Amino acid sequence: MSLTIHRNGDRPTRSAPEKWFTGQVWMTPIIETPAPAALRTLSVTFTPGARTAWHTHPLGQTLYVTAGQGLVALEGEAPQVIRPGDTVYIAPGIRHWHGAGPDTSMTHIAMQEERDGESTDWEEHVSDADYGRQPA
Structure with missing residues (x-):
């Protein structure tokens, strides 16, 4: 197929898995490209205080x-x-996390490529102490 259009609302927003997120997080798929391409893109909305767990990406993340x-x-x-x-x-x-501020929600588009079918290596939840560090 040379052209695919995903219409708004065709792919439902879902709650992010508690295993990999702290707080309420909503994920809306944007695209998972067919092979040989390997791009996975989501719109992710974090409510105040919500965040990812520690994680890495084999090919990086934008x-x-x-x-x-x-x-x-x-x-x-x-x-x-x-x-x-x-x-x-x-x-x-690179081990990292991202999410909303303590008093604000935040939405980002997350883009990462898959290697051998994997785009994210999930680890443990971010502690309140790590989340609460004074921003640089």
Whole structure:
């Protein structure tokens, strides 16, 4: 097939798995490209205080913030504030987390490629102490 159109509402928004997220998070699929392409893209909305677990991506990840104000942090570093229009690139294999600020929701488009059918390696939940660090 050379052209695919996914109509708005064709793919439902779903609650993100508690296994990989803290707080209320909503995920709306944008695209999972057919092989040989390997792009997986989602719109993700985090309610205040919600965040991912620690994770890595075998081929890296790009985030594009569309609404609200959020946080992103690499292991061992203070979180950084991200706002609408910001684009964040996390290199392959770098342990990180991202989510909403403590008092604000945040929506971003998350883009990552799959390698051998996997786009994300999930780890443990981010502690309140790590989440609560003063942003850089």
